[in-house]
Amino acid sequence: xxxxxxxxxxxxxxxxxxxxxxxxxxxxxxxxxxxxxxxxxxxxxxxxxxxxxxxxxxxxxxxxxxxxxxxxxxxxxxxxxxxxxxxxxxxxxxxxxxxxxxxxxxxxxxxxxxxxxxxxxxxxxxxxxxxxxxxxxxxxxxxxxxxxxxxxxxxxxxxxxxxxxxxxxxxxxxxxxxxxxxxxxxxxxxxxxxxxxxxxxxxxxxxxxxxxxxxxxxxxxxxxxxxxxxxxxxxxxxxxxxxxxxxxxxxxxxxxxxxxxxxxxxxxxxxxxxxxxxxxxxxxxxxxxxxxxxxxxxxxxxxxxxxxxxxxxxxxxxxxxxxxxxxxxxxxxxxxxxxxxxxxxxxxxxxxxxxxxxxxxxxxxxxx
Numbered sequence: 001x002x003x004x005x006x007x008x009x010x011x012x013x014x015x016x017x018x019x020x021x022x023x024x025x026x027x028x029x030x031x032x033x034x035x036x037x038x039x040x041x042x043x044x045x046x047x048x049x050x051x052x053x054x055x056x057x058x059x060x061x062x063x064x065x066x067x068x069x070x071x072x073x074x075x076x077x078x079x080x081x082x083x084x085x086x087x088x089x090x091x092x093x094x095x096x097x098x099x100x101x102x103x104x105x106x107x108x109x110x111x112x113x114x115x116x117x118x119x120x121x122x123x124x125x126x127x128x129x130x131x132x133x134x135x136x137x138x139x140x141x142x143x144x145x146x147x148x149x150x151x152x153x154x155x156x157x158x159x160x161x162x163x164x165x166x167x168x169x170x171x172x173x174x175x176x177x178x179x180x181x182x183x184x185x186x187x188x189x190x191x192x193x194x195x196x197x198x199x200x201x202x203x204x205x206x207x208x209x210x211x212x213x214x215x216x217x218x219x220x221x222x223x224x225x226x227x228x229x230x231x232x233x234x235x236x237x238x239x240x241x242x243x244x245x246x247x248x249x250x251x252x253x254x255x256x257x258x259x260x261x262x263x264x265x266x267x268x269x270x271x272x273x274x275x276x277x278x279x280x281x282x283x284x285x286x287x288x289x290x291x292x293x294x295x296x297x298x299x300x301x302x303x304x305x306x307x308x309x310x311x312x313x314x315x316x317x318x319x320x321x322x323x324x325x326x327x328x329x330x331x332x333x334x335x336x337x338x339x340x341x342x343x344x345x346x347x348x349x350x351x352x353x354x355x356x357x358x359x360x361x362x363x364x365x366x367x368x
Contacts (some may be wrong), residue, residue: 001359004084004107005096008042009059013195014276015114016091018136018160023051026161035081036075038125054078061095062366064124069098076104086110086359088132092117097232099128108362113140115273116294119147129154134355136160137274137295148217154286157360159298161351162275162283162342168226168286170260178260182249188325189264193255193277196227201268201291203236203244204314208268210240224249224258259284263331264324268309268317272296279346282338285329287354289320302345305338316348 010016023046033051035096037043038059049054068282070311073348074079077085079101087109089098096113102109112134117123127148134156135141141157144150170178179185194200202223209221223246230248237246249258255277264358265281267290274295281288282299288306290296300306307324309316324331 001030001084001363002034002082002084003086003359004034004036004079004082005088005090006098007035007037007090007100008061008119009038010035010043010046010053012041015170016040016042017276017280018112018114019090020045020049021161021163021348022352022355024049025161025348026356027051027350029356032273034084036071036078056112058097060093063093063126065093066091068093068097069100072100072104079107080313085363086100088112089132090114092123094209095128095130096126098130102130105352108359108364110358110362111133111143112136113216113273115140116143116149116271124148132156132160133359134359137298139295139298140273154170155364156354158351158354158358159346160276160279160283161346162276163348163349164283166256166344167259167280167283167285169335171320175260178257184261187220188216188263189220189222189261190325191224191258191262191268192268192322193224193258193280194267196223196225196229196233198229199270199272200225201270201311204231204235204268204312204317205264205266206240206246207314208266208286208318209246210320211315212321212325213242213245215322219245219325221246222261223247223259224255226250255280256284259286262286264289264321266317266321267296268311268314268362269296271325275299278306279342283297284336284344285339287324287334288294288338289317289324291317299341301337301341304334305341306334 026033034066035051057067087098089095091109098109109130110132111130115286127166216284232272265286265288267278270292278288291311292308293311302308
């Protein structure tokens with residue numbers, strides 16, 4: 001089977017992580033993976049897996065951008081030349097491209113909905129979901145049904161999966177070695193790995209951290225990521241006099257390296273389709289505190305596989321951070337339960353097998 005993934009770019013982020021895991025699983029099962037995108041800092045990782053990359057000038061958020069339509073002819077020729085069996089789009093822009101490519105070539109087309117969309121007129125008039133649409137959580141499924149009237153029979157709930165082979169809980173020696181590398185000691189360390197944007201809630205976390213250091217003065221917060229809100233966040237840190245406590249790390253797309261530094265992972269999102277970074281932390285044996293929004297509650301059973309707080313509530317978040325940092329035995333139990341939950345309910349194998357089944361039921365006569 002030949003599968004063509006369409007995505008706007010291959011830069012670090014949740015969609016790229018999802019696509020990397022899916023591509024790896026597909027290739028391991030003998031599927032020939034092709035990826036059309038504008039490239040990105042993780043492109044080499046896809047090439048190393050054996051995926052065939054096609055770089056196009058489609059880095060845009062506008063579904064009316066002429067560049068995406070200019071790319072359609074060469075892509076349709078590529079689909080015919082490589083006998084593509086399935087087109088699988090990952091973003092709104094590539095959903096529009098997928099719709100037109102399916103129309104031009106007759107190739108089956110599915111899409112994945114990774115989060116929530118504003119019900120704009122263009123989305124309602126030209127939905128472009130494909131023959132089937134994958135949703136990553138029940139919250140996103142409800143969103144499509146209620147806000148866009150997508151029929152239930154067209155929706156396939158396939159939660160994102162994590163390759164457990166990539167994440168091994170760090171023992172004391174490894175954690176100490178990694179902390180020395182980053183000039184950290186034995187102090188409590190919280191962290192978040194996400195793009196720096198309003199939706200991820202780093203500003204809420206900084207406000208919570210102000211209350212944490214009042215009682216745990218040596219506590220540290222690692223903010224790993226890049227994005228447009230960085231100047232605002234750095235200004236907040238300075239205003240709250242937290243320069244010694246809050247550390248900014250550029251996003252190196254190495255969650256595997258950063259997670260062993262942390263005692264807790266915190267994700268105070270304002271909106272989240274599911275939360276791959278949360279799942280990565282759980283897989284690595286790092287306890288998680290996250291906001292009760294979107295698909296996050298499906299990942300966290302309060303007090304068992306993690307801790308939930310209400311969104312937009314830095315006071316409650318600070319209280320929870322202080323509470324769990326003072327109870328290492330409870331943290332250890334939650335860490336173990338979170339990792340087991342990901343292993344049984346959100347493994348990469350489960351995601352890949354369900355996606356393959358969807359392909360086979362969507363393609364009239366799938367080629368081997």
